Amino acid sequence: MTEFLRLLSTYSPLGLIRYFRIRLMGKELLVTGSCNCCGNCCRRINLEGARGWMRSKKEFADMVKDFPEYERFVVSGKDNQGFLQFSCTWLTENGVCRHHKNRLVLCREFPDKSLHFCGGALPKGCGYLICEVRPFRKYLDEFTGSEGKQ
Numbered sequence: 001m002t003e004f005l006r007l008l009s010t011y012s013p014l015g016l017i018r019y020f021r022i023r024l025m026g027k028e029l030l031v032t033g034s035c036n037c038c039g040n041c042c043r044r045i046n047l048e049g050a051r052g053w054m055r056s057k058k059e060f061a062d063m064v065k066d067f068p069e070y071e072r073f074v075v076s077g078k079d080n081q082g083f084l085q086f087s088c089t090w091l092t093e094n095g096v097c098r099h100h101k102n103r104l105v106l107c108r109e110f111p112d113k114s115l116h117f118c119g120g121a122l123p124k125g126c127g128y129l130i131c132e133v134r135p136f137r138k139y140l141d142e143f144t145g146s147e148g149k150q
Helices: 002-010 013-025 057-066 068-072 136-148
Strands: 028-033 073-078 084-088 128-133
Touching: 057 068, 057 073, 057 084, 068 073
Parallel strands: none
Antiparallel strands: 028 128, 073 084
16 A cells, blocks of 8 residues: 555656556566767756655755755756756756766666656657566566477
């Protein structure tokens, strides 16, 4: 039950549909590609706080008190789900991080598969893809299972 409540608090309605469809179809997510250094991921960022995706400037101010490294982000608007969107002040004009070696884990791990479940999408120009795929182990199990019957 607690897993379901966690899903409700962090996944959007579209994300819940994606999550349950993937589970029912026996698929998983695969991230492929590489960074094109377009900087679009740094211009429209959704941040997750203790209670899910941030919706208010007060939530953000409270997070910055606890985690001063998030001061590099400024509120740039809201997305179509009402979540705050941020841009990073460390982004240079040519689309790279001014302090690349000191970037946050959030930035190092982009794109995280959770983007798919919060109802988000990769920014235009991004060199990554998030795909729903059938796990290789299922193909392998079928192959070894059919081989053993011969």
